[in-house]
Amino acid sequence: MIAAVLRSALPHARPLVRTAALALAVPAASSPALRSGLLHTSAALRATDPDAQRGASVNQDVPSFNDVPENPHPLPRPSDPAYFTGNPNYYNMLRELNFLIRKHGIPFRSKPTLTRNWRSMADMTESMQMRLTTGSYMDLVHRLNLLFPLQDQDVTVRRILEKFVPLGQKLERRAPSKPQLDEHGRSYTTGSRKTSRSQCWLVPGDGQIYVNGSRLNEYFPMLMNREAVVQPFEVADRLAKYNVWAIVSGGGPNGQADAIGVAIARGLAVHEPELEPILVKGGLTKVDIRQVERKKTGQPKARKKNAWVKR
Amino acid sequence: MLRSLAAAARGVRAMSTLPPAAPAAAPSAAPAAGLAGLVPKVRRPSQAAPPPDAGVDPRDINDVSLRTLMAANLHLGHNTALWNPSMLPYIYGERHGTHIINLEHTLAHLRRAAAFVRQTALAGGNVVFLGTKLSIHKIVVDAAVAGDAFFITSWVGGTITNKERVLRFSSGFDPSKVLQAANAMPSEPSDTGKDNAGDMNADSAAAAAAPASGSGLARKQPYVHTPDVLIVLDYVNNLWAVREANVARVPVVAVCDTNTDPTFVQYPIPANDDSIAGIKLLAGVLSAASRDGARQRIHELNRKASSSSTNLRWTLPPL
Numbered sequence: 001m002i003a004a005v006l007r008s009a010l011p012h013a014r015p016l017v018r019t020a021a022l023a024l025a026v027p028a029a030s031s032p033a034l035r036s037g038l039l040h041t042s043a044a045l046r047a048t049d050p051d052a053q054r055g056a057s058v059n060q061d062v063p064s065f066n067d068v069p070e071n072p073h074p075l076p077r078p079s080d081p082a083y084f085t086g087n088p089n090y091y092n093m094l095r096e097l098n099f100l101i102r103k104h105g106i107p108f109r110s111k112p113t114l115t116r117n118w119r120s121m122a123d124m125t126e127s128m129q130m131r132l133t134t135g136s137y138m139d140l141v142h143r144l145n146l147l148f149p150l151q152d153q154d155v156t157v158r159r160i161l162e163k164f165v166p167l168g169q170k171l172e173r174r175a176p177s178k179p180q181l182d183e184h185g186r187s188y189t190t191g192s193r194k195t196s197r198s199q200c201w202l203v204p205g206d207g208q209i210y211v212n213g214s215r216l217n218e219y220f221p222m223l224m225n226r227e228a229v230v231q232p233f234e235v236a237d238r239l240a241k242y243n244v245w246a247i248v249s250g251g252g253p254n255g256q257a258d259a260i261g262v263a264i265a266r267g268l269a270v271h272e273p274e275l276e277p278i279l280v281k282g283g284l285t286k287v288d289i290r291q292v293e294r295k296k297t298g299q300p301k302a303r304k305k306n307a308w309v310k311r
Numbered sequence: 312m313l314r315s316l317a318a319a320a321r322g323v324r325a326m327s328t329l330p331p332a333a334p335a336a337a338p339s340a341a342p343a344a345g346l347a348g349l350v351p352k353v354r355r356p357s358q359a360a361p362p363p364d365a366g367v368d369p370r371d372i373n374d375v376s377l378r379t380l381m382a383a384n385l386h387l388g389h390n391t392a393l394w395n396p397s398m399l400p401y402i403y404g405e406r407h408g409t410h411i412i413n414l415e416h417t418l419a420h421l422r423r424a425a426a427f428v429r430q431t432a433l434a435g436g437n438v439v440f441l442g443t444k445l446s447i448h449k450i451v452v453d454a455a456v457a458g459d460a461f462f463i464t465s466w467v468g469g470t471i472t473n474k475e476r477v478l479r480f481s482s483g484f485d486p487s488k489v490l491q492a493a494n495a496m497p498s499e500p501s502d503t504g505k506d507n508a509g510d511m512n513a514d515s516a517a518a519a520a521a522p523a524s525g526s527g528l529a530r531k532q533p534y535v536h537t538p539d540v541l542i543v544l545d546y547v548n549n550l551w552a553v554r555e556a557n558v559a560r561v562p563v564v565a566v567c568d569t570n571t572d573p574t575f576v577q578y579p580i581p582a583n584d585d586s587i588a589g590i591k592l593l594a595g596v597l598s599a600a601s602r603d604g605a606r607q608r609i610h611e612l613n614r615k616a617s618s619s620s621t622n623l624r625w626t627l628p629p630l
Contacts, residue, residue: 068433068434068435068608068611068612068615069430069433069434069435070434070435071434071435071436072434072435072436072539073435073436073437073534073536073537074534075534075536076435077435077436077437077536078437078461078481078536080481081452081455081456081460081461081462082461082462082481083461083478083481083536084437084439084461084462084463084470084478084481084536084538085462085463085464085465085467085481086467086470086477086478086479086480086481087480088480088481089480091462091464095452129480130480131480
């Protein structure tokens with residue numbers, strides 16, 4: 001299927017197999033001249049033939065051979081110019097994308113304005129039979145992003161880009177939907193820290209906070225943890241304005257407290273979007289992605305090394 | 312023509328053992344007429360404009376003169392300290408610490424290389440353009456496509472000597488997978504007298520799909536092509552490719568700068584490999600030669616087919 005699309009889309013499309021049985025591009029019965037086997041070098045032909053215009057000797061100027069030299073290979077030549085790259089699908093795809101980019105006059109070095117996520121490297125390698133490195137994958141993705149804004153203008157562009165969309169997705173980029181309040185006026189948001197994951201429901205109220213069914217001061221005996229949970233309300237000056245029902249699992253008390261804090265900040269932004277810039281600027285909405293670093297072999301811990309010995 | 316070259320290169324200390332380019336005394340009539348007959352006329356035909364995105368301008372070898380080569384900066388060599396002494400026969404002299412390449416040699420070797428590429432294409436051989444520098448990728452690809460040839464912009468070691476494995480995506484046959492299948496299932500001794508590679512289908516997807524033996528898994532390795540001439544446009548970065556071609560006895564055409572070793576190359580073209588305009592010119596000439604050979608072959612095949620009663624005709628892919 002890819003071969004069929006390439007054949008139609010490649011600017012210099014050639015018949016796929018150049019053998020006697022299959023390269024019937026010019027029917028012999030088209031003109032008496034062709035049937036007789038002579039190619040007349042008329043002025044009209046010379047004017048249209050780019051080879052003749054280049055100054056190459058046209059067929060009748062060169063003496064004919066009695067025997068054309070034998071093909072040294074048992075098979076006719078491959079038709080794909082990328083045969084000897086060992087990675088024909090990748091190079092042919094690159095050529096197609098380059099051609100479209102040049103056709104629409106997009107500078108190669110420009111930063112793509114509108115991007116989307118494409119198939120992963122492993123996905124492309126497997127499904128499209130390409131040999132990809134990180135560099136060649138990023139080259140491909142850069143070209144896809146350059147062409148992405150033109151998907152509506154050009155059908156050829158659209159057809160190629162659709163091949164690279166992850167499975168189950170459509171080419172058009174859907175704007176991510178913002179979370180909204182449900183029919184009871186509650187916001188549902190999530191947060192995380194280290195291995196803790198929290199889910200939070202916020203509703204306008206008088207400041208009650210429940211975590212895993214317990215009150216805040218029962219679940220978090222330490223002041224530091226309670227402060228982490230309540231910090232978004234303090235920053236937004238909305239203490240005792242909302243009730244919170246939080247479910248949290250994984251990790252320890254500090255991680256759980258921070259996870260709930262992130263979820264509450266996001267919930268506040270849903271209830272009152274004008275608070276969002278303040279919360280984002282304070283970094284309260286952002287998840288801290290730091291995780292515990294792994295222990296390495298030959299060392300007691302991730303960074304700690306064994307005692308240094310002089311000899 | 313020759314006198315103008317000498318005038319342009321005034322101030323250059325001649326190092327080569329060739330006779331001086333310009334004769335000391337005014338030439339007499341008879342030798343001048345003979346010499347003038349050898350020098351090709353500089354034609355400036357009104358060529359059709361190449362497509363706007365063409366990386367190479369296919370140019371007939373008869374359109375190339377010393378003036379053309381010099382305009383493309385093909386005479387500029389490298390610093391004299393970086394030279395390879397094997398390039399001595401091709402060096403005209405030295406100027407400001409850099410070597411100057413003798414363009415008469417360049418033109419002669421270019422004609423020789425173009426003739427060889429044309430003959431190879433005429434015989435139906437595989438002409439392969441190789442260039443790994445990013446700045447000449449487009450030239451390499453467009454030269455190959457225009458010349459009805461093949462391109463390589465990133466050399467994978469083993470492309471010739473380990474072709475069954477390296478070109479498995481191109482041939483559609485993975486030798487390692489077949490071995491696994493043979494281990495998994497007991498394979499009967501295959502009694503096929505005919506080889507699957509005898510199929511006329513060049514795209515061996517269909518050929519490989521047809522199993523040779525009754526078990527359905529013991530597929531034979533189809534034929535994998537080798538280059539018949541390797542045209543290297545940046546020799547400095549592709550020493551291993553040239554070495555591999557030598558091992559496999561594939562003739563190499565290469566652009567040799569003053570810091571390269573031409574002894575490994577069968578058809579060296581002594582010229583500057585750093586000038587993009589120069590590489591574009593040389594690639595254009597070789598691409599046109601390849602296309603001419605292919606066109607001539609198709610003409611001959613069509614002529615033969617017309618004498619028989621078949622209705623088949625071959626065509627060359629359009630530019």
